[in-house]
Amino acid sequence: MARISIPTSARLPSSLRVDASHPAVAKILGHLSRASLLSVALDWLDEKNLPLATPYLRRSSDQDGADDDEDDDLNPPARSPAELQRLYSRLQARKGSKRDVLDRIIEGDWRQGLSLYQLAMADLQYLHDHPTSQKWSAYRIVPLKTQSADLDQDDAQTAVDKESLTIPRFHPSTFLKALQAQVLPDVKAHYNFDRHKDLPLLLLRIFILDSPYSTSLGLANGSGQSTAGASFDTSRTVYIAFPDASPHIYISKPQTLGTAGFGVGGGGGGESKSLRNLIVEGIPKALSRPRQRVTLKSTNLSTRNLAEILDRRGAARTNCAGGGWSIYADEKAKDTPLDIVALPTPPLSDRGSDEENSNLPETQQRPHKKRDLSPASQGEEPAVKRAKVVAQARFADTARPDDGKGEKSGEDERGWRPNVRLTFHGPHVFAGVRQLVECGIIDGERMPGWMTGEEGVTVGAVRHGRIRGHKGSGV
Numbered sequence: 129m130a131r132i133s134i135p136t137s138a139r140l141p142s143s144l145r146v147d148a149s150h151p152a153v154a155k156i157l158g159h160l161s162r163a164s165l166l167s168v169a170l171d172w173l174d175e176k177n178l179p180l181a182t183p184y185l186r187r188s189s190d191q192d193g194a195d196d197d198e199d200d201d202l203n204p205p206a207r208s209p210a211e212l213q214r215l216y217s218r219l220q221a222r223k224g225s226k227r228d229v230l231d232r233i234i235e236g237d238w239r240q241g242l243s244l245y246q247l248a249m250a251d252l253q254y255l256h257d258h259p260t261s262q263k264w265s266a267y268r269i270v271p272l273k274t275q276s277a278d279l280d281q282d283d284a285q286t287a288v289d290k291e292s293l294t295i296p297r298f299h300p301s302t303f304l305k306a307l308q309a310q311v312l313p314d315v316k317a318h319y320n321f322d323r324h325k326d327l328p329l330l331l332l333r334i335f336i337l338d339s340p341y342s343t344s345l346g347l348a349n350g351s352g353q354s355t356a357g358a359s360f361d362t363s364r365t366v367y368i369a370f371p372d373a374s375p376h377i378y379i380s381k382p383q384t385l386g387t388a389g390f391g392v393g394g395g396g397g398g399e400s401k402s403l404r405n406l407i408v409e410g411i412p413k414a415l416s417r418p419r420q421r422v423t424l425k426s427t428n429l430s431t432r433n434l435a436e437i438l439d440r441r442g443a444a445r446t447n448c449a450g451g452g453w454s455i456y457a458d459e460k461a462k463d464t465p466l467d468i469v470a471l472p473t474p475p476l477s478d479r480g481s482d483e484e485n486s487n488l489p490e491t492q493q494r495p496h497k498k499r500d501l502s503p504a505s506q507g508e509e510p511a512v513k514r515a516k517v518v519a520q521a522r523f524a525d526t527a528r529p530d531d532g533k534g535e536k537s538g539e540d541e542r543g544w545r546p547n548v549r550l551t552f553h554g555p556h557v558f559a560g561v562r563q564l565v566e567c568g569i570i571d572g573e574r575m576p577g578w579m580t581g582e583e584g585v586t587v588g589a590v591r592h593g594r595i596r597g598h599k600g601s602g603v
Contacts, residue, residue, distance in 0.1 A: 140318035145241035203236025248320035310410035374443040518572035527558035
C-alpha cells in the first residue's frame with residue numbers, strides 16, 4: 129500500500145532522518161575538519177543524544193555467524209554504541225584523512241540516514257569552529273503601551289513605552305510553541321537549542337523547509353521526487369542568539385543548503401530579506417503576553433564577530449562603558465569614578481602636573497624620576513607622542529587592532545577607510561579611528577565621544593555645523 133502524507137501545521141521532528149546519500153548531508157559534514165567530525169560523532173554516541181542519533185549496529189543473528197556479508201564490508205558495523213565510542217576515540221588519538229572519517233559516518237555507522245538533530249549539531253559545530261561564518265544583526269526588545277484603552281487588544285494602537293523597564297520572561301518551550309504558530313502552513317521548520325561553548329548566550333537554529341509535509345517525503349533526495357528534492361535544496365537556516373540578562377536579540381542572515389553553496393546567502397537577496405522580516409515580525413509575537421506587548425527595534429549594528437556584538441549589545445559593563453570609560457568595565461577592578469579619594473590619574477594630566485610642579489619654588493618641587501624611553505619611542509616626534517597619549521586617554525585599552533573584536537574576511541583586506549559621507553567601513557572601525565588619532569589626523573581632544581564607543585553609541589549627526597549627538601556623544 130502506498131504511503132500517504134497529509135499536510136499538517138506541526139514542526140519537523142528531530143528524529144526525522146535524511147538519507148545518507150543526500151547531497152546536503154555531504155555538504156554539512158564536509159565543511160567540518162577531521163577533528164570536528166570525530167568530536168561530533170562522539171557527541172552523537174553520548175547517552176543523552178543516542179535516542180536521536182542511533183547508529184547502524186550488527187544484528188544479534190550476525191554475532192552467531194548466520195550472515196557474514198557485513199564482515200566483508202569496508203566499514204563493518206559495530207556490536208554496540210560503546211564499541212563505536214572506543215573506535216572513534218582511537219581515531220582521535222592517531223592521524224588520518226578526513227575522507228576516511230566521512231566515509232565511515234555516511235557509508236558505515238549511519239548508513240541508514242542522519243536525523244535532523246544530528247545535522248543541527250554538525251551545523252552548530254561549524255559555527256563554533258568558524259565564528260565569523262554568520263552575519264549578525266542586533267535588535268533591542270522594547271515594550272509597547274496601548275494608546276486607546278476602549279478598543280480591543282488586537283485593534284488598539286500601540287506605541288513604544290520609553291518609561292517601562294519590563295522585559296519579557298523567556299521560556300524556550302513556550303517561545304517555540306508561540307513561534308511555530310506564526311509559521312505558514314506550507315512551510316515546515318526544525319528548531320534546535322544549544323548553549324554556546326564560550327559566550328554567555330543561547331543559540332536557536334531554525335531550519336526552514338519549503339514543504340507542507342513533516343515526514344520523510346519532504347526530505348527525499350530528489351531521485352524520482354524532484355519536487356521534494358528541490359524543496360530541501362531551497363531550505364534555509366537562520367540563527368537567533370539570546371544573550372544572558374540582556375534586552376537584545378541577535379539574528380543571523382538566512383543561508384541556504386542548495387546548489388548556491390553552503391555558508392552563503394544564495395537564492396536571491398529578496399527572499400533572504402523577506403524571510404528575515406518574517407522572523408523579526410514573529411519573534412515579538414512569540415515573546416508577547418496578554419497586556420504585555422513587545423517589539424523589536426533595530427540597533428543599526430551588524431557584524432560577523434559574535435563576541436563584538438555581545439560586547440556592544442550585551443549585559444556586561446562594556447555595553448555602556450566604552451572608550452575611555454572601559455577602565456571601569458573590568459569587574460575585577462576596584463576603581464570607580466565616584467571615589468574622590470583615590471582616582472586613577474588620567475593620561476592627559478601628566479603634562480599639567482609637570483607645569484604646576486615647575487611653577488613651584490625649587491625647594492617645594494616634587495622630585496620625579498624620568499622614565500627611560502624605549503628604542504621605538506626615542507625617535508618619535510613630540511606631536512606623535514602627544515597623539516598617542518590622547519588616544520590612550522580617549523580609548524583606554526579598547527579598540528586595539530589585535531584585540532579579537534574585528535572581522536576576518538577576504539573582502540575587508542583593504543583595511544579601514546571612510547567614504548565621502550563619513551560612514552566608517554572596515555573590519556574594526558574603532559581600531560581604525562584610534563590609529564587616526566595616534567597619527568594626528570583626528571583631533572582626539574575635540575573628537576565626540578560616540579567615535580570612541582562610549583555608552584554603546586555608534587551614530588552621530590552634524591546639523592548646521594554643530595554635532596547633534598546622542599547620549600555619550602560628549603556634546
